[in-house]
Amino acid sequence: MTTVSIGIPSYNEESNIKTILESVLDSNLHSINLSEIIISDDSTDNTPNIVNQFMKNHSKKIIFLHNDKRRGAGNAWNDIIRNATGEIIVLYDADVKPNPDCTLELINKINNNVGICASNPRAIPSKGIPAQGTIFVGDWLESVRRSHLCDYTVMGRGLSIRSDIAKKITIPETLISIDLYLQGKVMEMGFDVVFNPKAIVQFQPAKSFVDFCSQVIRATKGHSQLKKLGYEIKNQLTLKAAIVEFIRVAMRNPNGAISTCLCYIMIPFYMATVKNLDSALWHTARSTK
Template sequence: MKLLSIIIPAYNEERFIKKVIDSVIEVNIDSLGYKKEIIIVDDGSIDNTYNIISSYKDIILIRQKNLGKGAAVQKGLSIAKGEYFLIQDADLEYNPKDYIILLSKLNENPNAVIYGSRILGCIRSNGFKFLPGKHKMQSFGPWLANLVLSLWTFLLYGKWITDTLTAYKIYKTSIIKNLVIKTKGFETDHELTAKLIKMKIKIHEVPIQYFPRSKAEGKKIKLSDGFVAILTLLRFRVSN
């Protein structure tokens, strides 16, 4: 059995965190040859998130001041024991049942990185077949931002990734632990993508489910994060 570390960064997620933890615990990955290590990093929540997480046994809980998602992931990674690790957002936009398709692809490509693509999972047949798919509940802005970042990544790195903004990625732990990660926010995802491409690590995408939430429901990513992502991809194209 290989160990999969599941790192869950959480910030003010009292509405969703219990359902997320229950869903992660429930999904069975034994048949694929993996057991789970669940690491939750409370990123300075000021609501009831920490107390809810504390009620669970058999998970690793870390609490830090609010430093950002990237910093929370790095904190979790620093103690992760798994051969591979996966990042699970602490909301209900992503379904842990998709671990099955992600790990199945990983078993076929054990030295690659696996990205779960919402685009591939939401492609629709319509009159605009040249455009990538969009979930009917996803707002136009985030969908367009993802398309722009895919094009930008291709222009800078010559690699087409349908969903650079996906939260579902499985990495080989030893590869990421050997990197010097310089960012601390949402842009850490793009720093890792840039460095993996430059290292010629294979990135494979598989279709996943996606249930977008609104700002009123707690979505935290902002328009400014899109501009930061563009600059981050440019920054690590010319430096390490």
């Protein structure tokens, strides 16, 4: 019987932590044995109390690792991987809601050749220009990945990784794009990385311009940081392919395309206001919580 450890890094997730825990425990795992749920937490809000109460009422399989200082998601992933006992590790952001079959879909793609399986993040429908822009970008990324146009497969929110592979990797604590770093390391070891469109995780889109811009800037800074470290995933998306997919998605969602353009126009105005752009301790997108 396959065993799985589920890891959740959290920082001030009092509004979301109960939802993700309930979603995980309600997952359709069939013959998969859940070894433990590991939460690596740096919160200063009520998250620890909520988790401790949840542990008393619902599950003894939760391991809660609390730190008094914020250290970043990379350190949290390292903690989770180090403490995991399952054959496969599934990592979820604390502010997502996996579909009931998501965990099983992520697990079933892992085999002797496949080291990582990436989830399919879907933004929850919301109104407003930033939200519509976030939804459009998510649809565009899904279209790119379904068409195999780029090797940037692992894009956060949720993924699965073989435990024996993960335990050979240590994520630098200052790193922003920890998902791409993990993907690259797995590919360097000679294993495949796959995307499963059926492994759907739902998330709240950015509902303010500052949060939309901070997420885009953070992704850009993360890629630049990896390049400076001499680390880059090959087969980047060409401009032509990016435009073709943009037009394809825009035909289905013209309002989303317009919203996305408006959001990107706003980015220069927020460059000076968003703090910690080059840090793993990035600006927290409050409107997505």
